[in-house]
Structure formats: structure tokens, C-alpha cells
Amino acid sequence: MTRLSLHGLRKTYPGTGQAAVHGIDLTVESGSLTALLGPSGCGKTTTMKLIAGLIAPDAGEVRLDASPITALPPERRGVTMVFQDPLLFPHQTIAQNIGFGLRMRGLPPARIAESVAAMLSRVRLDGLGDRRPAALSGGQQQRAALARALVLQPRVLLLDEPLSNLDPGLRDEMRQLIRSLQQETGITTIVVTHDQAEAVALADQIVLILEGRLAQQGPPDALYRRPAALAVARFFGGVNFLPGRSQGGLFHSAVGPLTLPPGAPEGDHVLTLRPEALRLGPGPNPRTARITSVTFLGTQTRVGLAVDGTALQALTTPDLASALVPGGEVTVSLPPEALWLLPPEATLSDPGQPIR
Amino acid sequence: MTDRTRLALLLAPALLVLGGLFLTGLGLTLLRSFRYMPALGLTDPDLSAYVAILTAPGFLTSLTLSLWIATTSTLIAATLALATALLLRQTFPGRAIISFLVQLNLTIPHIVGAIGILYLFSQSGSFARLAHAAGLIATPAQFPILTQDPTGIGIILLYVWKELPFITLILLANMQALGDDHESVARSLGASRWQAFRHVLLPMLMPGLLAASTLVFAFAFGAYEVPLILGAHAPKALPVLAWQASTDTDLATRPEAMAMAVVIALIGVALLALYARALAKGGSGAR
Structure with missing residues (x-):
């Protein structure tokens, strides 16, 4: 169980002149499922990459519990990110993909095989372990990508728009899978989404980011019924002002x-x-x-x-x-x-x- | 016009070139290699030209030399190209200049490059004289024999210099198409920078790297002009032997020249087939 906090996190991409993330302060409670919500281009994915260590902030700090991890390389943070595209490794089978992180840790093959088999069945991909990613449907690939991250039991799991590439029918299924896996494992999880309905349906906590700034944080009904600002109300479908x-x-x-x-x-x-x-x-x-x-x-x-x-x-x-x-x-x-x-x-x- | 006729018309120029020039040439080469040349009164095809070249005393040495040249230059060029592509993928000051310099020699013909290597690296060349002037060697003749040497160092040097940018360019295009998301995923899954390269990027680049290397190998194995200029008097690379036999004033050596060309082509095709099989086996999941 890990609490994640961001302190004055700031990032400007070279050449753009405009900050993608304007000094965000944010605490994600241990074991919570938090939605990072905001319109496209509001700095959500940048924030996730900053937490995962895939890009370096210009200023600010990322902490897990009390210890800063800002200086650590991505592989030593205990933070695993699942991207919007499944990005399975095409040259590996599904089982090899799911076992990737464990292999990198140097675990014995028997242990890896055991964990992978359990994970395959947990995301309902039994019997597909020997297939190549290209032989799987989009929904199956997304589940394999989720399994590949979860098998590592990270301290913090980041999911970047995990539903946006799925058909509406599969979206519901995936949402429930994420929800139940999160409740089972208790892994502190952040889901990025631009869809307020998805955030409301999925998360315990919503963090709304508008224009690279934290606009409001709280449980879904608080943002819905008690918006802190006009922009928040508008984002949640407010029309009467x-x-x-x-x-x-x-x-x-x-x-x-x-x-x-x-x-x-x-x-x-x-x-x-x-x-x-x-x-x-x-x-x-x-x-x-x-x-x-x-x-x-x-x-x-x-x-x-x-x-x-x-x-x-x-x-x-x-x-x-x-x-x-x-x-x-x-x-x-x-x-x-x-x-x-x-x-x-x-x-x-x-x-x-x-x-x- | 039906689609079929349109298609036929569109393909006609390519088919004409392929059929008219390539296949006719190949057919004539084959016929002559079997000693079927009615103009010379040879109307009884046999395999004696093949027997003659395969049992000739220098053949095996020449074949080994050609394989050595092609393998070594391909391996060195591919390794350096991988390093160059990885470097050029980064953003750093001066990247544009290095990128330009790397691509510049794509436009220089092999033969011009070969002469350049000769001017620079031979014992009477610029580097030998520079080394002598700097007092590193007593006479230019003490400069190491790097060109027209029996191990083909000059030839390999030329091929590495000339083919490195070609492989680099293909790798860069490949890397651009792949993006860096797969590596980011790997890092996030606990792979170090090296592990992400070794277990994710490299295997994903392999099909392109193999394809480019095969082309380089086939060229280095089959081209005659570079070993002709930069090679030693003996042993000669296989294509040089074929070239000399086919330009000999004695027309009776033609069948042997043709047989040698066929052998070179066959080895090339065999290697291509091996490559295709390796690709199908190793990279079936790669796009």
C-alpha cells in the first residue's frame, strides 16, 4: 500500500514555450483508484510520464509515501505504466510479454511461468499464452497489457486511457475488470481519462486537470454536484449559469x-x-x-x-x-x-x- | 478498358525490362555456362565449364576471399550503422551536420570511393606520406599494406564506408516508424536502458537490419569493380575472376566466366533463402 504525492510538479516541453504541467500538487491515497480527468492536451499523459519517470520534470518532486523518487530511473521506481495502445512486444508471445518484467528482474523461469499462468487466467486469456500479439483482438491485447503490468505487483499502477481504443461493449467489460483487479490487489492506481462519465463510473477519487493545472480533486459526486469553478461545472456537463x-x-x-x-x-x-x-x-x-x-x-x-x-x-x-x-x-x-x-x-x- | 488490361498495361514496362533484359540475360548466361554457343560451333551442352572452374587451383581461395570480404564488411557496417542510428536518434547539438555527413557518401559511386581509398591508404598514398613526414615511419613503404592486400582490408574499408550510411538510413526509418513507446513500456516494466535495447528495440529492428545487411552482403559478394581496384593480384575475389574470364580475348574461356557468374548468383540466392527462412522463424510477429 503506497501513497503517491506530487509536489509542485512542472514540465515544459522544449520549443513549445507553454508549460504542459503547471506545478501540480496532488496526493493519491494509498490503495485508491483515482481518475486523472481532463480534456485532450491538458497535461494528463505528461503527468503520468513524470510519475513513471519516462520524462524528467523541470521542477517539483514525486514521492511514494515519504521518499522522493524523482531522481530514480523508471525501472527502479516501482511504478508501472500501461499505455493507451497495448504496445505488446510483437516478437514475443503473449506469455513472454506478460513475463517480461519478471524476466528483467531475473526471477527463475519456473516462478515466472507460474505467475504468468495465474495472470493469464485472471484476465481471461487462458490458452492464448502461446499466441503472438497480432493474433489477438484489441480487447485481448489490452487485457494482456494490463496483465503484463499487474504481474509485477507495482507500488503504483498508471493506466493511460485504457478504454479509449475499445468498442463500447468491451469498454464496460474492461472497466469492470480494472475495478475488480484493483480492489483485489489494493494497488494504488491512477487511470487517465478524458471522459467524465468513465471517471465517475470507475474511480473513488477524481482529479480534474484543466490547462495543466489541478482544477479540483474529490470523490466523483463532489465534482459533479459541488464544482469549485465554472470550468469544472462546464466540464461535468453544466449548462445553467x-x-x-x-x-x-x-x-x-x-x-x-x-x-x-x-x-x-x-x-x-x-x-x-x-x-x-x-x-x-x-x-x-x-x-x-x-x-x-x-x-x-x-x-x-x-x-x-x-x-x-x-x-x-x-x-x-x-x-x-x-x-x-x-x-x-x-x-x-x-x-x-x-x-x-x-x-x-x-x-x-x-x-x-x-x-x- | 477493363481493370485487367489496365493492370497489364501498367505492368508492361516493368515486365519488359525484367523479361527482356534480366531473364534473357540469365538464359543466355546459363546456356553459355553449359557450353552451348552455336556461334563458336559449340552445340553439345555439358558441365565441363563448371568442372573446370570448381577444380581450378585458385577457385576455393577466391571463394573464401569473397565470402570473407562480404561477411566482414557486412558485419562491421551493420554494427557501426546500428550505433550511428542510435546516436542520430538522440537530439544533440550538431546532429544535423553529422546526419548530413553520414548520408553524403550515399551519392558517391563505389568506383570513385575505391580510387579515393587507394589515394589515401596505399603505401604511396596520403596517409603513408603523412606518417613518414611526421616521422612515425622511416620510409612510406613501411606503412602497413592496407590496399591491394591479400586479406582485402582496403576492399572491406571501402564497403564499410560506403554501406554504413545505407544501413543507417534504413534503421533510422525503422526507428522512426516504431517510435520509442515500446522502450518506454519496457523501462516502466523494470527493464534497464540496456535491457530495453537488447530485449525490445533490437529484436524489433532485426527484420530491417537483416534485410539491409542481406543487400549489402549480396552486393559485396557479387560486385567486381571494387576488388578489381583495391584487391591484390592474388588471390582474386570470385567476381574478378569471372570478369577477367569473360573479357579474355580467348573466347573459349566464356563458358567458364558464365559458369562462375552462375555460381556467384546461386550462392547469393541460397543466402537470400536462408535469410528469408530466418526472418520467417524469428520475426513472424514483427510487422
């Missing part, structure tokens, strides 16, 4: 005063409300809205609304939306417990996490 002022438990905005939940901060803020929390029908904080659009999305229907000229969106069930037509009017309510206040300007700072 009302600028205004909080005073004495009321939020004064373009749609009139709204009752806030108890303990809401005072002053200028941006109020946000998740589209699925905006209720169609009477209730607390009721408003009359004009329907601007109705979009059927399958399991849900998106309803575009205008309240006093302010655009809002609601996600509801197709049943409830069946009577709605664009141009019509409907009563909507904004439940106080679903209202959340964001800092007014587009800052990414999270009060709990100092950002350099």
Missing part, C-alpha cells in the same frame, strides 16, 4: 430572487443548477418558462427553456416531456438544495488546493 448576488439567503439574478440552501456564501457569484435537477412542474422557487426546444436523447429528453429571457436547460424523462412542444409554456422549479454557487470569475482555484 446565472450571474448574480447572494444576500441573506436569496440569490438576486436575471430571473428574480431565488431561495438558496442554508449556509450559502454571500456576495457576487454564478449560480449553477444541474439540468437534471431543474424540475418541470410546480415546487420551490417556481418560474414560468417558455419552451424553446425539445430534443429526444433516448433515455432522456433535453428541454430548452427561457425564463425572463434567460436560457436554461432541463433534462427529464421522455414520458414527462411528451406533452411539451416548443413555443408552449411550463412551470419550472429550482429546488434550493440543488443550487450551487460558483466564484464569479473564471478562476480555477479550489480553496482546498493551493495552486501555483
Whole structure:
């Protein structure tokens, strides 16, 4: 069980002039499954490579428990990284691939064969050990790559977009496999992903990186319901944003005063409300809205609304939306417990996490 | 126009060259090696030319010399090319210049290079005179015999110099296509820098390295002009023997020249077949 921490980690690629990673401070608890979430090009893979030691940081430190590993070469860190592509060695069989790390450690062949056989069956590749990588499907290759890393029982396991190259059906299977293997082994694991739904479904903890900076860290529902900044809310599919002022438990905005939940901060803020929390029908904080659009999305229907000229969106069930037509009017309510206040300007700072 | 006719038309020039020049040439060579030359009144094919060359006193020595030259220059060139490619893969100041210098001699013909080697390394050459002027040797004649020597040092020198950039270029292209992700994976799985090279990069480069080396070997084994210029009077490399026999004023030596050409070609083909088998066995998983 190992706790991983990053301290002021910074990296600028030569010639780009712009930092790929801007001084990240981050702690990943021992035995947790943490998702490193962020849009493409936000510095996630760079952060992983810095942890794995495949590139050197310009500044900052990587620690496992209390000991710094920044100066250690990748092979001596006890950190193993699985890449987005399986990158199996084409000249070796699947069994040889999985046994690679153990061979490099100089373990006796009998021990290696034993570990490899157990691992093959654990990732459901029994009987495929003698095949070459090219003879396996994409999903099988990805599982072999996972097995090749797990067999080493690393202190920290890094998975870079392990699902993004898989078909949707296989993605679910792989997600469950990662989850159950992680729970079984208790290896501190970081999964990189750009897909917020995947991060929410997979991880205990989410670390959201935006533009090379840590935007927010916490359990999935905290980022979902209590975003620290506008950018975080947007990344998690937030669409309803009302600028205004909080005073004495009321939020004064373009749609009139709204009752806030108890303990809401005072002053200028941006109020946000998740589209699925905006209720169609009477209730607390009721408003009359004009329907601007109705979009059927399958399991849900998106309803575009205008309240006093302010655009809002609601996600509801197709049943409830069946009577709605664009141009019509409907009563909507904004439940106080679903209202959340964001800092007014587009800052990414999270009060709990100092950002350099 | 159907696809088939279009295809036939597109292939026609290549087939014409291959069929008209290569196959006809090969056929004539074979016929003559069997002593079938109606123009000289030889209409009774037999194997006597082959018997004559294979039992000639110098044949085995020449064959050994040719194999020695080809093997040694291929091994040295391939090893140095691997080192050069690994170096040029890094980014460092001056990389562009070194890369340019390495590729420069691809454009220089073998024969020009051979003459250059002669000027530089022979006992009357520049290095001998420099060594003499510097007082390292008493007379230029004490300079070690590096050209036109019986062990083919000058020839090997030329081939290494000339083929190194060729193999390097192929390896660099290979490395670029592979990227460094496989090595990163290996390092992350606990392989040291050397282990990642030895167990991952090198095996993945092997097909390209073998292919390039085979071409170099086939050339060094079969070409006559370099050993003609840089080789000793005796023993002569096999292709030189063939060349001399085929340009002899005595037309009766033609069949022997042709037989020698056939033997050189056969050895070349046999080695290619061995290489293909090694490739199929060792690198079946490699792309």
C-alpha cells in the first residue's frame, strides 16, 4: 500500500514555450483508484510520464509515501505504466510479454511461468499464452497489457486511457475488470481519462486537470454536484449559469430572487443548477418558462427553456416531456438544495488546493 | 478498358525490362555456362565449364576471399550503422551536420570511393606520406599494406564506408516508424536502458537490419569493380575472376566466366533463402 504525492510538479516541453504541467500538487491515497480527468492536451499523459519517470520534470518532486523518487530511473521506481495502445512486444508471445518484467528482474523461469499462468487466467486469456500479439483482438491485447503490468505487483499502477481504443461493449467489460483487479490487489492506481462519465463510473477519487493545472480533486459526486469553478461545472456537463448576488439567503439574478440552501456564501457569484435537477412542474422557487426546444436523447429528453429571457436547460424523462412542444409554456422549479454557487470569475482555484 | 488490361498495361514496362533484359540475360548466361554457343560451333551442352572452374587451383581461395570480404564488411557496417542510428536518434547539438555527413557518401559511386581509398591508404598514398613526414615511419613503404592486400582490408574499408550510411538510413526509418513507446513500456516494466535495447528495440529492428545487411552482403559478394581496384593480384575475389574470364580475348574461356557468374548468383540466392527462412522463424510477429 503506497501513497503517491506530487509536489509542485512542472514540465515544459522544449520549443513549445507553454508549460504542459503547471506545478501540480496532488496526493493519491494509498490503495485508491483515482481518475486523472481532463480534456485532450491538458497535461494528463505528461503527468503520468513524470510519475513513471519516462520524462524528467523541470521542477517539483514525486514521492511514494515519504521518499522522493524523482531522481530514480523508471525501472527502479516501482511504478508501472500501461499505455493507451497495448504496445505488446510483437516478437514475443503473449506469455513472454506478460513475463517480461519478471524476466528483467531475473526471477527463475519456473516462478515466472507460474505467475504468468495465474495472470493469464485472471484476465481471461487462458490458452492464448502461446499466441503472438497480432493474433489477438484489441480487447485481448489490452487485457494482456494490463496483465503484463499487474504481474509485477507495482507500488503504483498508471493506466493511460485504457478504454479509449475499445468498442463500447468491451469498454464496460474492461472497466469492470480494472475495478475488480484493483480492489483485489489494493494497488494504488491512477487511470487517465478524458471522459467524465468513465471517471465517475470507475474511480473513488477524481482529479480534474484543466490547462495543466489541478482544477479540483474529490470523490466523483463532489465534482459533479459541488464544482469549485465554472470550468469544472462546464466540464461535468453544466449548462445553467446565472450571474448574480447572494444576500441573506436569496440569490438576486436575471430571473428574480431565488431561495438558496442554508449556509450559502454571500456576495457576487454564478449560480449553477444541474439540468437534471431543474424540475418541470410546480415546487420551490417556481418560474414560468417558455419552451424553446425539445430534443429526444433516448433515455432522456433535453428541454430548452427561457425564463425572463434567460436560457436554461432541463433534462427529464421522455414520458414527462411528451406533452411539451416548443413555443408552449411550463412551470419550472429550482429546488434550493440543488443550487450551487460558483466564484464569479473564471478562476480555477479550489480553496482546498493551493495552486501555483 | 477493363481493370485487367489496365493492370497489364501498367505492368508492361516493368515486365519488359525484367523479361527482356534480366531473364534473357540469365538464359543466355546459363546456356553459355553449359557450353552451348552455336556461334563458336559449340552445340553439345555439358558441365565441363563448371568442372573446370570448381577444380581450378585458385577457385576455393577466391571463394573464401569473397565470402570473407562480404561477411566482414557486412558485419562491421551493420554494427557501426546500428550505433550511428542510435546516436542520430538522440537530439544533440550538431546532429544535423553529422546526419548530413553520414548520408553524403550515399551519392558517391563505389568506383570513385575505391580510387579515393587507394589515394589515401596505399603505401604511396596520403596517409603513408603523412606518417613518414611526421616521422612515425622511416620510409612510406613501411606503412602497413592496407590496399591491394591479400586479406582485402582496403576492399572491406571501402564497403564499410560506403554501406554504413545505407544501413543507417534504413534503421533510422525503422526507428522512426516504431517510435520509442515500446522502450518506454519496457523501462516502466523494470527493464534497464540496456535491457530495453537488447530485449525490445533490437529484436524489433532485426527484420530491417537483416534485410539491409542481406543487400549489402549480396552486393559485396557479387560486385567486381571494387576488388578489381583495391584487391591484390592474388588471390582474386570470385567476381574478378569471372570478369577477367569473360573479357579474355580467348573466347573459349566464356563458358567458364558464365559458369562462375552462375555460381556467384546461386550462392547469393541460397543466402537470400536462408535469410528469408530466418526472418520467417524469428520475426513472424514483427510487422
